[in-house]
Amino acid sequence: MTLRRSAVAFSAFFIRAHKLSEMTRVTIEQDREGRRLGFLFHNNADDPDCLIVSGDGGSVRSNRNNGGRSVQTSILMRQPWIKAILANRSNRRFIPYKESHLWVIDLGPGFEVEVKDASEVPTEVTGVYRYLDGEEVTYIGRGRLRERIQQAHRETWQFDRIQYSPMNDREAEQRWEQILLEEYEMKHGRLPRENRVRGYLPAPAPEEG
Structure with a gap:
Protein backbone atom coordinates (compact mmCIF):
# COMPACT_ATOMS: atom_id res chain seq x y z
CA MET A 1 0.00 0.00 0.00
CA THR A 2 1.12 3.55 -0.72
CA LEU A 3 -0.01 6.71 1.06
CA ARG A 4 -0.31 9.78 -1.15
CA ARG A 5 -1.17 13.39 -0.42
CA SER A 6 -4.87 12.79 -0.99
CA ALA A 7 -5.30 9.05 -1.50
CA VAL A 8 -4.36 5.52 -0.52
CA ALA A 9 -3.24 3.23 -3.35
CA PHE A 10 -3.36 -0.57 -3.36
CA SER A 11 -1.02 -2.37 -5.74
CA ALA A 12 -2.31 -4.68 -8.46
CA PHE A 13 -0.39 -7.55 -6.86
CA PHE A 14 -2.10 -6.99 -3.51
CA ILE A 15 -5.55 -6.78 -5.12
CA ARG A 16 -5.04 -9.96 -7.15
CA ALA A 17 -3.35 -11.97 -4.40
CA HIS A 18 -6.18 -11.38 -1.97
CA LYS A 19 -9.06 -11.49 -4.47
CA LEU A 20 -10.24 -7.96 -3.81
CA SER A 21 -10.92 -6.85 -7.39
CA GLU A 22 -14.70 -7.13 -6.98
CA MET A 23 -14.80 -4.96 -3.86
CA THR A 24 -16.19 -1.48 -4.50
CA ARG A 25 -15.87 0.11 -1.06
CA VAL A 26 -13.23 0.57 1.65
CA THR A 27 -13.81 1.67 5.23
CA ILE A 28 -10.73 2.96 7.03
CA GLU A 29 -10.32 2.51 10.78
CA GLN A 30 -7.81 4.68 12.62
CA ASP A 31 -5.71 3.67 15.61
CA ARG A 32 -3.95 6.89 16.48
CA GLU A 33 -2.42 5.64 19.72
CA GLY A 34 -1.05 2.52 18.04
CA ARG A 35 -0.12 4.52 14.92
CA ARG A 36 -1.97 2.15 12.60
CA LEU A 37 -4.58 2.24 9.85
CA GLY A 38 -6.96 -0.63 9.13
CA PHE A 39 -8.76 -1.18 5.81
CA LEU A 40 -11.99 -3.12 5.42
CA PHE A 41 -12.85 -4.02 1.81
CA HIS A 42 -16.55 -4.61 1.12
CA ASN A 43 -19.51 -3.84 -1.17
CA ASN A 44 -21.82 -2.18 1.34
CA ALA A 45 -22.73 1.16 -0.22
CA ASP A 46 -24.91 1.98 2.81
CA ASP A 47 -21.90 2.27 5.11
CA PRO A 48 -21.77 6.04 5.85
CA ASP A 49 -18.01 5.93 6.44
CA CYS A 50 -16.99 4.01 3.34
CA LEU A 51 -14.92 5.32 0.44
CA ILE A 52 -15.41 4.40 -3.21
CA VAL A 53 -12.69 2.24 -4.75
CA SER A 54 -11.47 3.35 -8.18
CA GLY A 55 -8.92 2.07 -10.67
CA ASP A 56 -5.34 3.20 -10.20
CA GLY A 57 -2.68 3.27 -12.90
CA GLY A 58 0.15 3.11 -10.39
CA SER A 59 1.89 6.20 -11.75
CA VAL A 60 1.13 9.90 -11.87
CA ARG A 61 2.54 9.87 -15.42
CA SER A 62 0.18 7.19 -16.72
CA ASN A 63 -3.56 6.93 -17.08
CA ARG A 64 -3.37 3.20 -17.77
CA ASN A 65 -5.20 1.00 -15.29
CA ASN A 66 -2.78 -1.79 -14.35
CA GLY A 67 -5.14 -3.51 -11.92
CA GLY A 68 -4.30 -1.40 -8.91
CA ARG A 69 -6.94 0.39 -6.87
CA SER A 70 -7.11 3.59 -4.86
CA VAL A 71 -9.43 5.58 -2.61
CA GLN A 72 -9.51 9.37 -2.33
CA THR A 73 -9.16 10.54 1.26
CA SER A 74 -7.58 13.98 1.49
CA ILE A 75 -9.19 14.72 4.87
CA LEU A 76 -7.51 11.69 6.45
CA MET A 77 -4.14 12.62 4.99
CA ARG A 78 -4.31 16.09 6.50
CA GLN A 79 -4.36 14.74 10.04
CA PRO A 80 -1.06 15.76 11.69
CA TRP A 81 -0.01 12.23 12.75
CA ILE A 82 -0.42 10.99 9.17
CA LYS A 83 0.74 14.14 7.37
CA ALA A 84 4.06 13.94 9.23
CA ILE A 85 4.68 10.50 7.70
CA LEU A 86 4.01 11.83 4.19
CA ALA A 87 6.73 14.47 4.56
CA ASN A 88 9.33 11.80 3.74
CA ARG A 89 8.64 10.19 0.37
CA SER A 90 10.65 7.09 1.29
CA ASN A 91 8.24 6.38 4.16
CA ARG A 92 5.04 6.22 2.13
CA ARG A 93 4.99 2.52 1.22
CA PHE A 94 3.77 -0.11 3.66
CA ILE A 95 3.34 -3.87 3.72
CA PRO A 96 -0.18 -4.69 4.96
CA TYR A 97 -0.98 -7.65 7.19
CA LYS A 98 -4.30 -9.27 8.03
CA GLU A 99 -5.74 -8.77 11.50
CA SER A 100 -9.22 -10.19 11.94
CA HIS A 101 -11.36 -8.61 9.19
CA LEU A 102 -8.94 -5.74 8.47
CA TRP A 103 -5.84 -5.19 6.38
CA VAL A 104 -3.54 -3.18 8.64
CA ILE A 105 -0.48 -1.01 8.08
CA ASP A 106 1.86 0.28 10.80
CA LEU A 107 2.72 3.93 10.26
CA GLY A 108 4.88 4.46 13.32
CA PRO A 109 5.64 7.79 15.05
CA GLY A 110 5.82 10.79 12.74
CA PHE A 111 7.20 13.14 15.43
CA GLU A 112 4.55 15.66 14.46
CA GLY A 189 26.55 1.97 12.86
CA ARG A 190 25.87 3.20 16.38
CA LEU A 191 23.10 4.38 18.69
CA PRO A 192 22.26 8.09 19.08
CA ARG A 193 24.97 9.68 21.21
CA GLU A 194 22.84 9.99 24.37
CA ASN A 195 21.32 6.48 24.16
CA ARG A 196 23.13 3.97 26.33
CA VAL A 197 20.95 0.92 25.65
CA ARG A 198 18.73 -0.31 22.84
CA GLY A 199 15.39 0.67 24.33
CA TYR A 200 13.00 -1.59 26.19
CA LEU A 201 14.19 -5.15 26.69
CA PRO A 202 11.57 -7.56 28.09
CA ALA A 203 12.60 -9.68 31.05
CA PRO A 204 13.60 -13.24 30.09
CA ALA A 205 11.03 -15.94 30.74
CA PRO A 206 11.71 -17.97 33.91
CA GLU A 207 13.34 -21.34 33.37
CA GLU A 208 11.20 -24.40 33.92
CA GLY A 209 12.16 -27.23 36.21
Missing part, protein backbone atom coordinates in the same frame (compact mmCIF):
# COMPACT_ATOMS: atom_id res chain seq x y z
CA VAL A 113 4.82 17.83 17.62
CA GLU A 114 7.90 19.98 18.20
CA VAL A 115 8.87 21.85 21.37
CA LYS A 116 11.90 23.67 22.73
CA ASP A 117 11.35 22.97 26.43
CA ALA A 118 9.65 20.47 28.73
CA SER A 119 7.24 23.15 29.94
CA GLU A 120 5.55 23.04 26.53
CA VAL A 121 4.59 19.36 26.95
CA PRO A 122 1.28 18.52 28.70
CA THR A 123 1.96 16.65 31.93
CA GLU A 124 -0.20 13.63 31.06
CA VAL A 125 1.23 12.93 27.59
CA THR A 126 3.15 9.72 26.96
CA GLY A 127 4.64 8.68 23.66
CA VAL A 128 7.81 8.29 21.62
CA TYR A 129 10.16 11.26 21.34
CA ARG A 130 13.56 12.31 20.05
CA TYR A 131 16.09 15.02 20.79
CA LEU A 132 17.67 16.87 17.87
CA ASP A 133 20.81 18.97 17.63
CA GLY A 134 20.52 20.60 14.25
CA GLU A 135 19.67 17.69 11.95
CA GLU A 136 21.30 15.06 14.17
CA VAL A 137 19.04 12.83 16.25
CA THR A 138 20.84 12.62 19.59
CA TYR A 139 18.36 10.57 21.62
CA ILE A 140 15.30 8.39 21.05
CA GLY A 141 13.06 7.53 23.99
CA ARG A 142 9.56 6.82 25.21
CA GLY A 143 7.36 7.27 28.26
CA ARG A 144 5.81 10.19 30.12
CA LEU A 145 7.48 12.97 28.22
CA ARG A 146 7.65 15.84 30.69
CA GLU A 147 9.02 13.65 33.48
CA ARG A 148 11.68 12.16 31.22
CA ILE A 149 12.74 15.47 29.70
CA GLN A 150 13.11 17.09 33.14
CA GLN A 151 15.49 14.43 34.49
CA ALA A 152 18.51 16.15 36.02
CA HIS A 153 21.21 14.32 34.08
CA ARG A 154 19.79 15.66 30.80
CA GLU A 155 20.56 19.27 31.69
CA THR A 156 24.01 18.89 30.14
CA TRP A 157 22.72 17.46 26.85
CA GLN A 158 23.23 19.58 23.76
CA PHE A 159 20.05 19.91 21.68
CA ASP A 160 17.87 22.61 20.14
CA ARG A 161 14.47 20.92 19.98
CA ILE A 162 12.43 17.88 20.92
CA GLN A 163 9.93 16.16 18.63
CA TYR A 164 7.34 13.66 19.78
CA SER A 165 4.27 11.63 18.88
CA PRO A 166 1.60 11.28 21.60
CA MET A 167 0.58 7.64 21.83
CA ASN A 168 -0.54 6.73 25.37
CA ASP A 169 -0.10 3.05 24.53
CA ARG A 170 2.74 1.49 26.52
CA GLU A 171 3.19 -1.60 24.37
CA ALA A 172 3.20 0.41 21.14
CA GLU A 173 5.66 2.90 22.62
CA GLN A 174 8.05 0.14 23.67
CA ARG A 175 7.85 -1.51 20.27
CA TRP A 176 8.44 1.66 18.29
CA GLU A 177 11.28 2.83 20.51
CA GLN A 178 13.02 -0.47 19.82
CA ILE A 179 12.33 -0.32 16.08
CA LEU A 180 13.57 3.27 15.74
CA LEU A 181 16.77 2.57 17.67
CA GLU A 182 17.48 -0.50 15.54
CA GLU A 183 16.87 1.47 12.34
CA TYR A 184 19.18 4.26 13.54
CA GLU A 185 21.92 1.79 14.44
CA MET A 186 21.65 0.02 11.09
CA LYS A 187 21.97 3.34 9.24
CA HIS A 188 24.73 4.94 11.34
Whole structure:
Protein backbone atom coordinates (compact mmCIF):
# COMPACT_ATOMS: atom_id res chain seq x y z
CA MET A 1 0.00 0.00 0.00
CA THR A 2 1.12 3.55 -0.72
CA LEU A 3 -0.01 6.71 1.06
CA ARG A 4 -0.31 9.78 -1.15
CA ARG A 5 -1.17 13.39 -0.42
CA SER A 6 -4.87 12.79 -0.99
CA ALA A 7 -5.30 9.05 -1.50
CA VAL A 8 -4.36 5.52 -0.52
CA ALA A 9 -3.24 3.23 -3.35
CA PHE A 10 -3.36 -0.57 -3.36
CA SER A 11 -1.02 -2.37 -5.74
CA ALA A 12 -2.31 -4.68 -8.46
CA PHE A 13 -0.39 -7.55 -6.86
CA PHE A 14 -2.10 -6.99 -3.51
CA ILE A 15 -5.55 -6.78 -5.12
CA ARG A 16 -5.04 -9.96 -7.15
CA ALA A 17 -3.35 -11.97 -4.40
CA HIS A 18 -6.18 -11.38 -1.97
CA LYS A 19 -9.06 -11.49 -4.47
CA LEU A 20 -10.24 -7.96 -3.81
CA SER A 21 -10.92 -6.85 -7.39
CA GLU A 22 -14.70 -7.13 -6.98
CA MET A 23 -14.80 -4.96 -3.86
CA THR A 24 -16.19 -1.48 -4.50
CA ARG A 25 -15.87 0.11 -1.06
CA VAL A 26 -13.23 0.57 1.65
CA THR A 27 -13.81 1.67 5.23
CA ILE A 28 -10.73 2.96 7.03
CA GLU A 29 -10.32 2.51 10.78
CA GLN A 30 -7.81 4.68 12.62
CA ASP A 31 -5.71 3.67 15.61
CA ARG A 32 -3.95 6.89 16.48
CA GLU A 33 -2.42 5.64 19.72
CA GLY A 34 -1.05 2.52 18.04
CA ARG A 35 -0.12 4.52 14.92
CA ARG A 36 -1.97 2.15 12.60
CA LEU A 37 -4.58 2.24 9.85
CA GLY A 38 -6.96 -0.63 9.13
CA PHE A 39 -8.76 -1.18 5.81
CA LEU A 40 -11.99 -3.12 5.42
CA PHE A 41 -12.85 -4.02 1.81
CA HIS A 42 -16.55 -4.61 1.12
CA ASN A 43 -19.51 -3.84 -1.17
CA ASN A 44 -21.82 -2.18 1.34
CA ALA A 45 -22.73 1.16 -0.22
CA ASP A 46 -24.91 1.98 2.81
CA ASP A 47 -21.90 2.27 5.11
CA PRO A 48 -21.77 6.04 5.85
CA ASP A 49 -18.01 5.93 6.44
CA CYS A 50 -16.99 4.01 3.34
CA LEU A 51 -14.92 5.32 0.44
CA ILE A 52 -15.41 4.40 -3.21
CA VAL A 53 -12.69 2.24 -4.75
CA SER A 54 -11.47 3.35 -8.18
CA GLY A 55 -8.92 2.07 -10.67
CA ASP A 56 -5.34 3.20 -10.20
CA GLY A 57 -2.68 3.27 -12.90
CA GLY A 58 0.15 3.11 -10.39
CA SER A 59 1.89 6.20 -11.75
CA VAL A 60 1.13 9.90 -11.87
CA ARG A 61 2.54 9.87 -15.42
CA SER A 62 0.18 7.19 -16.72
CA ASN A 63 -3.56 6.93 -17.08
CA ARG A 64 -3.37 3.20 -17.77
CA ASN A 65 -5.20 1.00 -15.29
CA ASN A 66 -2.78 -1.79 -14.35
CA GLY A 67 -5.14 -3.51 -11.92
CA GLY A 68 -4.30 -1.40 -8.91
CA ARG A 69 -6.94 0.39 -6.87
CA SER A 70 -7.11 3.59 -4.86
CA VAL A 71 -9.43 5.58 -2.61
CA GLN A 72 -9.51 9.37 -2.33
CA THR A 73 -9.16 10.54 1.26
CA SER A 74 -7.58 13.98 1.49
CA ILE A 75 -9.19 14.72 4.87
CA LEU A 76 -7.51 11.69 6.45
CA MET A 77 -4.14 12.62 4.99
CA ARG A 78 -4.31 16.09 6.50
CA GLN A 79 -4.36 14.74 10.04
CA PRO A 80 -1.06 15.76 11.69
CA TRP A 81 -0.01 12.23 12.75
CA ILE A 82 -0.42 10.99 9.17
CA LYS A 83 0.74 14.14 7.37
CA ALA A 84 4.06 13.94 9.23
CA ILE A 85 4.68 10.50 7.70
CA LEU A 86 4.01 11.83 4.19
CA ALA A 87 6.73 14.47 4.56
CA ASN A 88 9.33 11.80 3.74
CA ARG A 89 8.64 10.19 0.37
CA SER A 90 10.65 7.09 1.29
CA ASN A 91 8.24 6.38 4.16
CA ARG A 92 5.04 6.22 2.13
CA ARG A 93 4.99 2.52 1.22
CA PHE A 94 3.77 -0.11 3.66
CA ILE A 95 3.34 -3.87 3.72
CA PRO A 96 -0.18 -4.69 4.96
CA TYR A 97 -0.98 -7.65 7.19
CA LYS A 98 -4.30 -9.27 8.03
CA GLU A 99 -5.74 -8.77 11.50
CA SER A 100 -9.22 -10.19 11.94
CA HIS A 101 -11.36 -8.61 9.19
CA LEU A 102 -8.94 -5.74 8.47
CA TRP A 103 -5.84 -5.19 6.38
CA VAL A 104 -3.54 -3.18 8.64
CA ILE A 105 -0.48 -1.01 8.08
CA ASP A 106 1.86 0.28 10.80
CA LEU A 107 2.72 3.93 10.26
CA GLY A 108 4.88 4.46 13.32
CA PRO A 109 5.64 7.79 15.05
CA GLY A 110 5.82 10.79 12.74
CA PHE A 111 7.20 13.14 15.43
CA GLU A 112 4.55 15.66 14.46
CA VAL A 113 4.82 17.83 17.62
CA GLU A 114 7.90 19.98 18.20
CA VAL A 115 8.87 21.85 21.37
CA LYS A 116 11.90 23.67 22.73
CA ASP A 117 11.35 22.97 26.43
CA ALA A 118 9.65 20.47 28.73
CA SER A 119 7.24 23.15 29.94
CA GLU A 120 5.55 23.04 26.53
CA VAL A 121 4.59 19.36 26.95
CA PRO A 122 1.28 18.52 28.70
CA THR A 123 1.96 16.65 31.93
CA GLU A 124 -0.20 13.63 31.06
CA VAL A 125 1.23 12.93 27.59
CA THR A 126 3.15 9.72 26.96
CA GLY A 127 4.64 8.68 23.66
CA VAL A 128 7.81 8.29 21.62
CA TYR A 129 10.16 11.26 21.34
CA ARG A 130 13.56 12.31 20.05
CA TYR A 131 16.09 15.02 20.79
CA LEU A 132 17.67 16.87 17.87
CA ASP A 133 20.81 18.97 17.63
CA GLY A 134 20.52 20.60 14.25
CA GLU A 135 19.67 17.69 11.95
CA GLU A 136 21.30 15.06 14.17
CA VAL A 137 19.04 12.83 16.25
CA THR A 138 20.84 12.62 19.59
CA TYR A 139 18.36 10.57 21.62
CA ILE A 140 15.30 8.39 21.05
CA GLY A 141 13.06 7.53 23.99
CA ARG A 142 9.56 6.82 25.21
CA GLY A 143 7.36 7.27 28.26
CA ARG A 144 5.81 10.19 30.12
CA LEU A 145 7.48 12.97 28.22
CA ARG A 146 7.65 15.84 30.69
CA GLU A 147 9.02 13.65 33.48
CA ARG A 148 11.68 12.16 31.22
CA ILE A 149 12.74 15.47 29.70
CA GLN A 150 13.11 17.09 33.14
CA GLN A 151 15.49 14.43 34.49
CA ALA A 152 18.51 16.15 36.02
CA HIS A 153 21.21 14.32 34.08
CA ARG A 154 19.79 15.66 30.80
CA GLU A 155 20.56 19.27 31.69
CA THR A 156 24.01 18.89 30.14
CA TRP A 157 22.72 17.46 26.85
CA GLN A 158 23.23 19.58 23.76
CA PHE A 159 20.05 19.91 21.68
CA ASP A 160 17.87 22.61 20.14
CA ARG A 161 14.47 20.92 19.98
CA ILE A 162 12.43 17.88 20.92
CA GLN A 163 9.93 16.16 18.63
CA TYR A 164 7.34 13.66 19.78
CA SER A 165 4.27 11.63 18.88
CA PRO A 166 1.60 11.28 21.60
CA MET A 167 0.58 7.64 21.83
CA ASN A 168 -0.54 6.73 25.37
CA ASP A 169 -0.10 3.05 24.53
CA ARG A 170 2.74 1.49 26.52
CA GLU A 171 3.19 -1.60 24.37
CA ALA A 172 3.20 0.41 21.14
CA GLU A 173 5.66 2.90 22.62
CA GLN A 174 8.05 0.14 23.67
CA ARG A 175 7.85 -1.51 20.27
CA TRP A 176 8.44 1.66 18.29
CA GLU A 177 11.28 2.83 20.51
CA GLN A 178 13.02 -0.47 19.82
CA ILE A 179 12.33 -0.32 16.08
CA LEU A 180 13.57 3.27 15.74
CA LEU A 181 16.77 2.57 17.67
CA GLU A 182 17.48 -0.50 15.54
CA GLU A 183 16.87 1.47 12.34
CA TYR A 184 19.18 4.26 13.54
CA GLU A 185 21.92 1.79 14.44
CA MET A 186 21.65 0.02 11.09
CA LYS A 187 21.97 3.34 9.24
CA HIS A 188 24.73 4.94 11.34
CA GLY A 189 26.55 1.97 12.86
CA ARG A 190 25.87 3.20 16.38
CA LEU A 191 23.10 4.38 18.69
CA PRO A 192 22.26 8.09 19.08
CA ARG A 193 24.97 9.68 21.21
CA GLU A 194 22.84 9.99 24.37
CA ASN A 195 21.32 6.48 24.16
CA ARG A 196 23.13 3.97 26.33
CA VAL A 197 20.95 0.92 25.65
CA ARG A 198 18.73 -0.31 22.84
CA GLY A 199 15.39 0.67 24.33
CA TYR A 200 13.00 -1.59 26.19
CA LEU A 201 14.19 -5.15 26.69
CA PRO A 202 11.57 -7.56 28.09
CA ALA A 203 12.60 -9.68 31.05
CA PRO A 204 13.60 -13.24 30.09
CA ALA A 205 11.03 -15.94 30.74
CA PRO A 206 11.71 -17.97 33.91
CA GLU A 207 13.34 -21.34 33.37
CA GLU A 208 11.20 -24.40 33.92
CA GLY A 209 12.16 -27.23 36.21
